Amino acid sequence: MSFEEAKVKAERLRGRFDAPFSFSDKKEIEVMYWEVLGKRLSPTNCQQCYHDALIEIYLYLKNNNKMKEKSNYRLRAGFIINTPAFNNGKVYSNANLTDEVAESYLAKYPKQVKMFEVLPKGFSVKSVQTKAKKAEAEAAKKAEEEAKIAAEKEAEAKRLEEEAKKAEAEAEAAGSDEGAGEGTEEGTGEASPEKEGDGEPKTENDAVGEE
Protein backbone atom coordinates (compact mmCIF):
# COMPACT_ATOMS: atom_id res chain seq x y z
CA MET A 1 0.00 0.00 0.00
CA SER A 2 1.39 3.39 -0.98
CA PHE A 3 1.20 6.56 1.09
CA GLU A 4 -1.32 8.06 -1.34
CA GLU A 5 -3.54 4.98 -1.22
CA ALA A 6 -3.46 4.98 2.56
CA LYS A 7 -4.35 8.65 2.66
CA VAL A 8 -7.33 8.20 0.32
CA LYS A 9 -8.59 5.19 2.30
CA ALA A 10 -8.22 7.00 5.60
CA GLU A 11 -10.16 9.98 4.24
CA ARG A 12 -12.91 7.72 2.92
CA LEU A 13 -13.28 5.83 6.20
CA ARG A 14 -13.18 9.09 8.12
CA GLY A 15 -16.31 10.14 6.23
CA ARG A 16 -18.17 7.22 7.79
CA PHE A 17 -16.80 7.91 11.21
CA ASP A 18 -20.12 8.42 12.99
CA ALA A 19 -21.60 5.10 11.89
CA PRO A 20 -20.43 1.66 13.07
CA PHE A 21 -17.83 0.17 10.76
CA SER A 22 -18.78 -2.84 8.67
CA PHE A 23 -16.87 -6.11 8.70
CA SER A 24 -14.94 -5.12 5.55
CA ASP A 25 -14.17 -1.67 6.97
CA LYS A 26 -12.72 -3.31 10.07
CA LYS A 27 -10.54 -5.58 7.96
CA GLU A 28 -9.36 -2.58 5.97
CA ILE A 29 -8.45 -0.67 9.14
CA GLU A 30 -6.54 -3.70 10.46
CA VAL A 31 -4.51 -3.82 7.24
CA MET A 32 -3.91 -0.06 7.24
CA TYR A 33 -2.87 -0.14 10.87
CA TRP A 34 -0.08 -2.51 9.94
CA GLU A 35 0.88 -0.77 6.71
CA VAL A 36 0.89 2.76 8.09
CA LEU A 37 1.97 2.30 11.70
CA GLY A 38 3.76 -1.04 11.56
CA LYS A 39 1.62 -2.33 14.43
CA ARG A 40 -0.89 -5.14 14.59
CA LEU A 41 -4.48 -4.33 15.47
CA SER A 42 -6.07 -7.27 17.20
CA PRO A 43 -9.46 -8.22 15.70
CA THR A 44 -12.12 -7.22 18.18
CA ASN A 45 -15.85 -6.65 18.74
CA CYS A 46 -15.11 -3.18 20.02
CA GLN A 47 -16.19 -0.52 17.49
CA GLN A 48 -14.53 2.23 19.45
CA CYS A 49 -11.18 0.46 19.10
CA TYR A 50 -11.48 0.72 15.30
CA HIS A 51 -12.43 4.40 15.55
CA ASP A 52 -9.39 5.04 17.73
CA ALA A 53 -7.18 3.11 15.32
CA LEU A 54 -8.44 5.15 12.37
CA ILE A 55 -7.73 8.41 14.21
CA GLU A 56 -4.21 7.16 14.95
CA ILE A 57 -3.67 6.25 11.29
CA TYR A 58 -5.13 9.52 10.02
CA LEU A 59 -3.07 11.68 12.37
CA TYR A 60 0.14 9.84 11.59
CA LEU A 61 -0.34 10.30 7.85
CA LYS A 62 -1.27 13.97 8.29
CA ASN A 63 1.59 14.84 10.63
CA ASN A 64 4.37 12.84 9.02
CA ASN A 65 3.42 12.76 5.35
CA LYS A 66 4.77 9.23 5.12
CA MET A 67 4.19 5.74 6.43
CA LYS A 68 6.22 4.46 9.33
CA GLU A 69 9.39 2.66 8.32
CA LYS A 70 9.25 -0.94 9.35
CA SER A 71 12.17 -2.98 10.60
CA ASN A 72 13.26 -5.87 8.43
CA TYR A 73 13.55 -7.94 11.57
CA ARG A 74 10.66 -9.03 13.74
CA LEU A 75 10.75 -10.91 17.02
CA ARG A 76 8.38 -13.76 17.76
CA ALA A 77 5.61 -12.97 20.24
CA GLY A 78 6.90 -13.45 23.77
CA PHE A 79 10.53 -12.80 22.89
CA ILE A 80 12.32 -9.61 23.87
CA ILE A 81 16.00 -8.69 23.77
CA ASN A 82 17.11 -8.31 27.35
CA THR A 83 20.79 -9.13 27.70
CA PRO A 84 22.91 -7.29 30.29
CA ALA A 85 25.97 -7.63 28.06
CA PHE A 86 24.24 -6.10 25.05
CA ASN A 87 23.78 -2.30 24.77
CA ASN A 88 24.01 -1.91 28.55
CA GLY A 89 21.06 -4.22 29.11
CA LYS A 90 18.59 -2.07 27.20
CA VAL A 91 15.33 -3.92 26.55
CA TYR A 92 14.12 -4.24 22.97
CA SER A 93 10.81 -5.48 21.65
CA ASN A 94 9.26 -5.10 18.20
CA ALA A 95 8.15 -1.65 19.29
CA ASN A 96 11.70 -0.26 19.37
CA LEU A 97 13.68 -2.79 17.37
CA THR A 98 15.71 -1.35 14.48
CA ASP A 99 17.68 -3.16 11.79
CA GLU A 100 20.95 -1.96 13.32
CA VAL A 101 20.07 -3.30 16.77
CA ALA A 102 18.86 -6.63 15.39
CA GLU A 103 21.96 -7.06 13.24
CA SER A 104 24.35 -6.20 15.98
CA TYR A 105 22.52 -8.54 18.37
CA LEU A 106 22.56 -11.42 15.92
CA ALA A 107 26.21 -10.80 15.12
CA LYS A 108 26.98 -11.19 18.79
CA TYR A 109 24.49 -13.96 19.55
CA PRO A 110 23.95 -15.85 16.29
CA LYS A 111 22.15 -18.73 18.01
CA GLN A 112 19.35 -16.38 18.98
CA VAL A 113 18.18 -16.21 15.39
CA LYS A 114 15.37 -18.52 16.58
CA MET A 115 13.90 -15.55 18.41
CA PHE A 116 12.96 -13.90 15.11
CA GLU A 117 9.97 -14.69 12.96
CA VAL A 118 10.84 -12.20 10.23
CA LEU A 119 14.31 -11.80 8.74
CA PRO A 120 15.30 -9.88 5.64
CA LYS A 121 15.62 -11.68 2.33
CA GLY A 122 19.01 -13.27 1.87
CA PHE A 123 19.76 -13.09 5.56
CA SER A 124 22.62 -15.14 6.91
CA VAL A 125 24.38 -14.97 10.24
CA LYS A 126 27.72 -14.81 8.44
CA SER A 127 26.76 -11.74 6.43
CA VAL A 128 25.50 -10.00 9.56
CA GLN A 129 28.69 -10.84 11.40
CA THR A 130 30.81 -9.57 8.52
CA LYS A 131 28.78 -6.37 8.42
CA ALA A 132 29.12 -5.96 12.18
CA LYS A 133 32.87 -6.55 12.01
CA LYS A 134 33.19 -3.99 9.25
CA ALA A 135 31.14 -1.49 11.21
CA GLU A 136 33.19 -2.23 14.29
CA ALA A 137 36.45 -1.72 12.38
CA GLU A 138 35.17 1.53 10.93
CA ALA A 139 34.10 2.74 14.34
CA ALA A 140 37.49 1.81 15.78
CA LYS A 141 39.26 3.61 12.93
CA LYS A 142 37.12 6.68 13.44
CA ALA A 143 37.77 6.61 17.18
CA GLU A 144 41.50 6.26 16.49
CA GLU A 145 41.47 9.21 14.11
CA GLU A 146 39.53 11.29 16.59
CA ALA A 147 41.97 10.37 19.33
CA LYS A 148 44.87 11.30 17.05
CA ILE A 149 43.35 14.68 16.25
CA ALA A 150 42.65 15.30 19.93
CA ALA A 151 46.24 14.38 20.83
CA GLU A 152 47.60 16.71 18.14
CA LYS A 153 45.42 19.53 19.40
CA GLU A 154 46.55 18.90 22.93
CA ALA A 155 50.21 18.89 21.88
CA GLU A 156 49.73 22.14 19.96
CA ALA A 157 48.04 23.77 22.92
CA LYS A 158 50.83 22.60 25.18
CA ARG A 159 53.45 23.94 22.80
CA LEU A 160 51.74 27.33 22.61
CA GLU A 161 51.46 27.46 26.36
CA GLU A 162 55.14 26.67 26.76
CA GLU A 163 56.07 29.31 24.20
CA ALA A 164 53.96 31.89 25.99
CA LYS A 165 55.56 30.98 29.28
CA LYS A 166 59.00 31.19 27.73
CA ALA A 167 58.25 34.59 26.21
CA GLU A 168 56.94 35.83 29.51
CA ALA A 169 60.01 34.60 31.32
CA GLU A 170 62.26 36.25 28.74
CA ALA A 171 60.36 39.51 29.03
CA GLU A 172 60.59 39.35 32.79
CA ALA A 173 64.32 38.66 32.62
CA ALA A 174 64.88 41.54 30.18
CA GLY A 175 62.85 43.87 32.37
CA SER A 176 64.77 43.04 35.49
CA ASP A 177 68.07 43.56 33.62
CA GLU A 178 66.95 47.01 32.45
CA GLY A 179 65.65 47.91 35.88
CA ALA A 180 68.89 46.95 37.52
CA GLY A 181 70.94 48.94 34.95
CA GLU A 182 68.87 52.21 34.92
CA GLY A 183 67.95 52.34 38.59
CA THR A 184 64.68 54.21 37.90
CA GLU A 185 62.21 55.25 40.58
CA GLU A 186 59.68 52.70 39.42
CA GLY A 187 62.27 50.01 39.86
CA THR A 188 60.64 47.44 37.58
CA GLY A 189 61.33 49.24 34.36
CA GLU A 190 57.92 48.12 33.04
CA ALA A 191 56.01 50.71 31.10
CA SER A 192 53.06 52.14 32.99
CA PRO A 193 50.07 52.59 30.63
CA GLU A 194 48.78 55.64 32.47
CA LYS A 195 52.13 57.35 32.44
CA GLU A 196 52.71 56.48 28.82
CA GLY A 197 49.39 58.12 27.93
CA ASP A 198 47.99 55.19 25.96
CA GLY A 199 44.90 56.96 24.78
CA GLU A 200 42.80 56.53 27.91
CA PRO A 201 41.03 59.93 28.02
CA LYS A 202 41.29 61.71 31.31
CA THR A 203 38.30 64.00 30.64
CA GLU A 204 35.39 64.14 28.22
CA ASN A 205 37.06 67.06 26.40
CA ASP A 206 40.16 65.04 25.84
CA ALA A 207 38.13 62.25 24.32
CA VAL A 208 36.26 64.57 21.97
CA GLY A 209 39.50 66.22 20.95
CA GLU A 210 41.06 62.93 20.08
CA GLU A 211 38.09 61.96 17.91
Add this chain to the structure above:
Amino acid sequence: MSRLCESLIAKSIDVACEDLTFRGVEPDGLIINRSDIDMAAVEFDTQCPNIIKKLPLLSNKRGYEVVQLGNTPFTGTATSMEQGTYKNSWTNTLPLAIIANGPETSADIIDKLANGEFVVILRNKAKGDNGKSEYQIYGFYQGLRATAGENDKYSDDTEGGWLVTLTETRAPKSAIFLYDTNAETTKTAYESLKGAA
Protein backbone atom coordinates in the same frame (compact mmCIF):
# COMPACT_ATOMS: atom_id res chain seq x y z
CA MET B 1 -7.63 -30.86 3.95
CA SER B 2 -6.48 -31.16 7.51
CA ARG B 3 -7.95 -34.03 9.49
CA LEU B 4 -7.35 -32.12 12.67
CA CYS B 5 -10.33 -30.13 13.87
CA GLU B 6 -8.54 -27.09 15.23
CA SER B 7 -10.12 -24.99 17.91
CA LEU B 8 -7.97 -21.94 17.83
CA ILE B 9 -9.33 -18.69 19.03
CA ALA B 10 -9.18 -15.98 16.40
CA LYS B 11 -10.57 -12.96 18.14
CA SER B 12 -9.90 -11.01 21.29
CA ILE B 13 -12.38 -11.46 24.04
CA ASP B 14 -13.11 -7.90 24.88
CA VAL B 15 -15.93 -5.47 25.12
CA ALA B 16 -18.24 -4.32 22.38
CA CYS B 17 -18.32 -0.74 23.58
CA GLU B 18 -21.32 0.15 21.45
CA ASP B 19 -23.33 -2.76 22.85
CA LEU B 20 -22.68 -2.30 26.50
CA THR B 21 -25.23 -4.01 28.61
CA PHE B 22 -23.89 -2.73 31.90
CA ARG B 23 -21.10 -0.56 33.08
CA GLY B 24 -17.86 -1.49 34.86
CA VAL B 25 -14.09 -1.43 34.95
CA GLU B 26 -12.18 -3.22 32.21
CA PRO B 27 -9.35 -5.20 33.68
CA ASP B 28 -7.49 -7.05 30.97
CA GLY B 29 -5.73 -10.34 30.64
CA LEU B 30 -4.33 -12.41 27.84
CA ILE B 31 -5.57 -15.66 26.35
CA ILE B 32 -3.29 -17.86 24.28
CA ASN B 33 -4.00 -21.06 22.40
CA ARG B 34 -1.88 -23.51 24.37
CA SER B 35 -0.69 -25.18 21.19
CA ASP B 36 0.77 -21.85 20.07
CA ILE B 37 3.30 -21.83 22.91
CA ASP B 38 6.83 -22.89 22.02
CA MET B 39 7.16 -25.25 24.97
CA ALA B 40 10.74 -26.17 24.08
CA ALA B 41 11.80 -22.55 24.44
CA VAL B 42 9.96 -21.80 27.68
CA GLU B 43 12.44 -20.72 30.32
CA PHE B 44 11.86 -21.07 34.04
CA ASP B 45 13.62 -18.95 36.62
CA THR B 46 16.60 -20.76 38.07
CA GLN B 47 15.90 -19.41 41.53
CA CYS B 48 12.14 -19.83 41.76
CA PRO B 49 10.47 -22.75 39.98
CA ASN B 50 7.13 -20.95 40.00
CA ILE B 51 8.41 -18.15 37.81
CA ILE B 52 8.50 -18.36 34.03
CA LYS B 53 11.00 -15.93 32.59
CA LYS B 54 10.29 -16.51 28.93
CA LEU B 55 7.02 -17.65 27.42
CA PRO B 56 7.59 -17.48 23.67
CA LEU B 57 5.01 -18.36 21.07
CA LEU B 58 5.61 -20.14 17.80
CA SER B 59 6.25 -18.09 14.68
CA ASN B 60 3.36 -15.90 13.58
CA LYS B 61 1.28 -16.80 16.63
CA ARG B 62 -0.03 -14.33 19.13
CA GLY B 63 -2.00 -13.93 22.31
CA TYR B 64 -5.39 -12.21 22.42
CA GLU B 65 -6.61 -9.74 24.94
CA VAL B 66 -9.42 -10.79 27.20
CA VAL B 67 -11.31 -7.99 28.86
CA GLN B 68 -13.96 -8.42 31.53
CA LEU B 69 -16.56 -6.02 32.84
CA GLY B 70 -17.72 -5.38 36.39
CA ASN B 71 -16.47 -4.33 39.77
CA THR B 72 -15.04 -7.79 40.32
CA PRO B 73 -13.66 -8.81 36.92
CA PHE B 74 -12.94 -12.50 36.33
CA THR B 75 -15.16 -13.12 39.33
CA GLY B 76 -15.13 -16.74 40.40
CA THR B 77 -11.49 -17.29 39.45
CA ALA B 78 -10.08 -19.68 42.00
CA THR B 79 -7.48 -22.34 42.64
CA SER B 80 -8.36 -25.30 44.80
CA MET B 81 -6.47 -28.37 45.83
CA GLU B 82 -7.49 -31.81 44.69
CA GLN B 83 -6.49 -34.75 46.80
CA GLY B 84 -4.91 -37.56 44.81
CA THR B 85 -4.03 -41.10 45.71
CA TYR B 86 -0.33 -40.45 45.46
CA LYS B 87 0.01 -36.77 44.85
CA ASN B 88 -2.16 -33.76 45.38
CA SER B 89 -2.74 -31.34 42.56
CA TRP B 90 -4.46 -28.10 41.79
CA THR B 91 -7.57 -27.16 39.92
CA ASN B 92 -7.82 -23.70 38.40
CA THR B 93 -11.23 -22.34 37.56
CA LEU B 94 -11.64 -19.26 35.43
CA PRO B 95 -15.09 -18.08 34.36
CA LEU B 96 -15.28 -15.73 31.39
CA ALA B 97 -18.29 -13.57 30.69
CA ILE B 98 -18.66 -12.62 27.04
CA ILE B 99 -21.15 -9.79 26.96
CA ALA B 100 -21.98 -10.16 23.31
CA ASN B 101 -23.92 -12.49 21.09
CA GLY B 102 -24.04 -12.92 17.34
CA PRO B 103 -22.64 -15.03 14.52
CA GLU B 104 -19.11 -13.63 14.74
CA THR B 105 -18.99 -13.99 18.51
CA SER B 106 -20.24 -17.55 18.30
CA ALA B 107 -17.91 -18.56 15.50
CA ASP B 108 -14.72 -16.83 16.60
CA ILE B 109 -14.98 -17.01 20.37
CA ILE B 110 -17.63 -19.29 21.86
CA ASP B 111 -17.17 -22.31 19.60
CA LYS B 112 -13.41 -22.05 19.96
CA LEU B 113 -13.58 -21.69 23.71
CA ALA B 114 -15.83 -24.72 23.89
CA ASN B 115 -13.32 -27.07 22.34
CA GLY B 116 -9.89 -25.51 22.59
CA GLU B 117 -7.13 -25.61 25.18
CA PHE B 118 -5.86 -22.31 26.49
CA VAL B 119 -3.40 -20.53 28.70
CA VAL B 120 -4.59 -17.32 30.36
CA ILE B 121 -2.46 -14.67 32.02
CA LEU B 122 -4.24 -12.46 34.53
CA ARG B 123 -2.81 -9.35 36.15
CA ASN B 124 -3.13 -9.39 39.90
CA LYS B 125 -3.84 -6.12 41.65
CA ALA B 126 -1.29 -7.04 44.27
CA LYS B 127 1.91 -6.53 42.30
CA GLY B 128 4.27 -7.82 44.93
CA ASP B 129 7.89 -6.95 45.23
CA ASN B 130 9.11 -5.28 42.03
CA GLY B 131 6.05 -6.58 40.18
CA LYS B 132 6.84 -10.25 40.74
CA SER B 133 3.26 -11.23 41.55
CA GLU B 134 1.48 -9.29 38.83
CA TYR B 135 1.22 -11.70 35.93
CA GLN B 136 -0.28 -15.03 37.00
CA ILE B 137 -0.45 -17.83 34.47
CA TYR B 138 -3.33 -20.31 34.38
CA GLY B 139 -3.45 -23.45 32.28
CA PHE B 140 0.24 -23.78 31.51
CA TYR B 141 0.54 -27.43 32.54
CA GLN B 142 -2.73 -29.06 31.58
CA GLY B 143 -4.43 -26.31 29.63
CA LEU B 144 -7.68 -24.59 30.47
CA ARG B 145 -10.67 -26.29 28.90
CA ALA B 146 -14.32 -25.34 28.93
CA THR B 147 -16.25 -27.24 31.57
CA ALA B 148 -19.40 -25.15 31.37
CA GLY B 149 -20.93 -22.73 28.94
CA GLU B 150 -24.20 -20.94 29.06
CA ASN B 151 -26.24 -18.37 27.22
CA ASP B 152 -29.12 -17.42 29.49
CA LYS B 153 -31.33 -14.86 27.79
CA TYR B 154 -32.65 -13.60 31.10
CA SER B 155 -29.46 -13.81 33.12
CA ASP B 156 -29.02 -10.93 35.52
CA ASP B 157 -25.27 -11.31 35.20
CA THR B 158 -24.56 -11.66 31.51
CA GLU B 159 -27.64 -9.84 30.23
CA GLY B 160 -28.11 -12.34 27.45
CA GLY B 161 -24.39 -12.83 26.74
CA TRP B 162 -22.27 -15.90 27.29
CA LEU B 163 -20.66 -17.33 30.38
CA VAL B 164 -17.98 -19.92 29.80
CA THR B 165 -16.07 -21.57 32.60
CA LEU B 166 -12.55 -22.70 31.82
CA THR B 167 -10.93 -25.25 34.11
CA GLU B 168 -7.49 -26.73 34.44
CA THR B 169 -7.34 -29.89 36.49
CA ARG B 170 -4.37 -31.67 38.04
CA ALA B 171 -1.92 -28.80 37.72
CA PRO B 172 1.23 -29.71 39.64
CA LYS B 173 1.90 -26.21 40.93
CA SER B 174 -0.38 -23.99 42.93
CA ALA B 175 0.49 -20.88 40.93
CA ILE B 176 3.04 -19.75 38.38
CA PHE B 177 3.94 -16.23 37.38
CA LEU B 178 5.49 -14.48 34.41
CA TYR B 179 8.44 -12.41 35.59
CA ASP B 180 11.68 -11.28 33.98
CA THR B 181 14.27 -9.07 35.70
CA ASN B 182 11.94 -6.29 36.86
CA ALA B 183 8.44 -4.90 36.48
CA GLU B 184 9.25 -2.87 33.37
CA THR B 185 10.92 -5.72 31.51
CA THR B 186 8.10 -8.07 32.48
CA LYS B 187 5.56 -5.60 31.12
CA THR B 188 7.46 -5.44 27.82
CA ALA B 189 7.55 -9.25 27.67
CA TYR B 190 3.83 -9.43 28.43
CA GLU B 191 2.97 -6.82 25.80
CA SER B 192 5.12 -8.62 23.25
CA LEU B 193 2.88 -11.67 23.63
CA LYS B 194 0.12 -9.72 21.93
CA GLY B 195 2.34 -9.47 18.89
CA ALA B 196 0.80 -6.02 18.52
CA ALA B 197 3.86 -3.90 17.98
